[in-house]
Amino acid sequence: MRTLNTELISAFRHSAPYITMHRGQTFVFLLSAETIADRHIDNVISDIAILQSLGIKLVIVFGCKNQIDNALADAKVKTRFYKRIRIADTRSFSIIKRVCGDIQYNITSKLSMGLGNTPMQGLRLSVVSGNFVTAKPVGVIDGIDFCHSGTVRRVDTEGINFQLDRGNVVVLSPICVSVTGESFSLNSEDLASRVAIDLKANKFITFCPFQGIIDDEGHVVPELFPDQAEEYLKKLDEDDVSSTARYLRAAIASCRGGVPRSHLVSHTDDGALLQELFTRDGIGTQIVKDSAEQVRQARISDIGSLMELIKPMEDAGILIHRPRELLELQIEHYVIIERDGMVIGSAALYPYIEEKCGELACVAIHPNYRSGGRSDLLIETIEQKARKMGLRKIFVLTTSTAHFFLEKGFVPGTVDDLPKKKRDNYNYQRKSKIFFKNLDN
Numbered sequence: 001m002r003t004l005n006t007e008l009i010s011a012f013r014h015s016a017p018y019i020t021m022h023r024g025q026t027f028v029f030l031l032s033a034e035t036i037a038d039r040h041i042d043n044v045i046s047d048i049a050i051l052q053s054l055g056i057k058l059v060i061v062f063g064c065k066n067q068i069d070n071a072l073a074d075a076k077v078k079t080r081f082y083k084r085i086r087i088a089d090t091r092s093f094s095i096i097k098r099v100c101g102d103i104q105y106n107i108t109s110k111l112s113m114g115l116g117n118t119p120m121q122g123l124r125l126s127v128v129s130g131n132f133v134t135a136k137p138v139g140v141i142d143g144i145d146f147c148h149s150g151t152v153r154r155v156d157t158e159g160i161n162f163q164l165d166r167g168n169v170v171v172l173s174p175i176c177v178s179v180t181g182e183s184f185s186l187n188s189e190d191l192a193s194r195v196a197i198d199l200k201a202n203k204f205i206t207f208c209p210f211q212g213i214i215d216d217e218g219h220v221v222p223e224l225f226p227d228q229a230e231e232y233l234k235k236l237d238e239d240d241v242s243s244t245a246r247y248l249r250a251a252i253a254s255c256r257g258g259v260p261r262s263h264l265v266s267h268t269d270d271g272a273l274l275q276e277l278f279t280r281d282g283i284g285t286q287i288v289k290d291s292a293e294q295v296r297q298a299r300i301s302d303i304g305s306l307m308e309l310i311k312p313m314e315d316a317g318i319l320i321h322r323p324r325e326l327l328e329l330q331i332e333h334y335v336i337i338e339r340d341g342m343v344i345g346s347a348a349l350y351p352y353i354e355e356k357c358g359e360l361a362c363v364a365i366h367p368n369y370r371s372g373g374r375s376d377l378l379i380e381t382i383e384q385k386a387r388k389m390g391l392r393k394i395f396v397l398t399t400s401t402a403h404f405f406l407e408k409g410f411v412p413g414t415v416d417d418l419p420k421k422k423r424d425n426y427n428y429q430r431k432s433k434i435f436f437k438n439l440d441n
């Protein structure tokens with residue numbers, strides 16, 4: 001007998017909503033010098049290639065700082081940095097061009113692999129590189145001539161999108177041309193975030209040697225707003241060999257420029273990219289423009305996910321059973337918390353307009369997201385809704401969360417205090433306790 005691999009099946013099913021969500025989106029990757037030099041680079045590249053096969057449009061910007069440093073040291077050529085920019089004089093620039101060219105060919109070759117028994121078996125990726133970014137010289141700053149160091153002047157978004165729409169992967173080198181026919185060396189982090197912003201990419205993704213941004217207690221911080229990320233940036237050592245500060249700065253800049261989410265994931269944890277993109281909680285750090293969570297009115301399309309949330313609590317007898325048909329009829333009574341397209345919290349308001357009161361029901365938070373104050377958000381939203389309807393108070397019936405509602409400002413009531421219709425249907429066997437809260441209108 002062959003046995004079912006239930007873990008695999010369950011993981012695949014759970015990743016399905018993310019596959020649907022990411023399809024057709026544009027992701028800009030920054031492959032830093034460090035990631036390219038890491039022993040997991042082949043797996044990183046093949047994981048990126050898997051994304052392309054799932055219908056995600058890919059732009060890869062690569063960096064080569066460490067490889068350039070090594071090549072310059074080998075040639076005994078010294079360069080200086082000023083304001084985080086390497087000053088590329090004529091001698092160093094010829095070495096920089098050679099190193100960048102080498103790396104570009106290496107990345108293209110790795111993206112072209114299709115060996116049997118590898119994740120890339122059968123994949124045929126078309127890789128396109130070209131003059132999609134026009135550079136301009138940095139020029140002279142504080143009396144220092146930056147020679148062949150440049151910055152982005154213009155990104156040919158139309159040209160890049162043309163390639164992406166045809167299923168091609170666009171690889172961008174940090175050596176870019178100018179309208180005068182010269183070429184310039186650009187900072188790859190600045191280039192990647194500018195490309196992500198101009199393309200209005202859905203994600204900017206970069207790698208670091210850690211699981212993400214680590215807090216003072218050694219835990220990975222799963223999500224940060226740009227301002228919070230800036231605080232972490234201040235603590236990171238710019239000269240740290242891992243240079244996480246540079247990647248974080250680019251991630252923050254991308255978000256501030258309009259990219260909804262920037263991710264920092266590990267290149268040393270094999271497969272971290274896939275876990276970050278195809279699981280609810282990810283594994284690295286994401287910098288989000290807006291909160292990844294949203295409290296909103298529920299819609300018919302939320303019912304599947306809503307049922308997934310409340311079913312275990314119904315089975316445990318904590319919530320009363322609500323069949324799909326009932327939820328469909330009553331969906332306008334529900335507010336939900338949505339995270340990554342999934343419902344992680346719910347609450348409902350059943351109004352009794354004549355009695356100017358309403359029942360708060362089906363308050364539920366997914367077990368992974370409890371104790372984060374989310375129920376307050378839901379109850380506040382329900383209270384606002386009730387006020388708009390002209391209701392003066394809300395009540396709740398509960399068997400096991402009496403103390404929770406007392407702490408939220410509810411006071412005990414009796415069956416006689418309920419609206420007539422509710423009173424007539426009160427289930428005396430269930431022995432639910434009743435709590436009221438007055439709304440100050």
Ligand SMILES: CC(C)(COP(=O)(O)OP(=O)(O)OC[C@H]1O[C@@H](n2cnc3c(N)ncnc32)[C@H](O)[C@@H]1OP(=O)(O)O)[C@@H](O)C(=O)NCCC(=O)NCCS
Binds near residue numbers: 369402
């Ligand atoms: C009750 C529930 C909605 C709270 O969600 P939440 O997001 O954790 O809520 P908050 O973060 O605002 O508050 C959490 C606090 O309430 C407490 N709490 C949770 N359930 C409780 C209960 N049954 N009795 C007493 N306190 C409770 C938690 O211990 C926590 O306290 P702490 O922060 O001191 O540890 C969630 O636990 C849940 O979904 N429970 C199952 C469904 C349910 O019982 N619903 C209510 C019946 S309508």
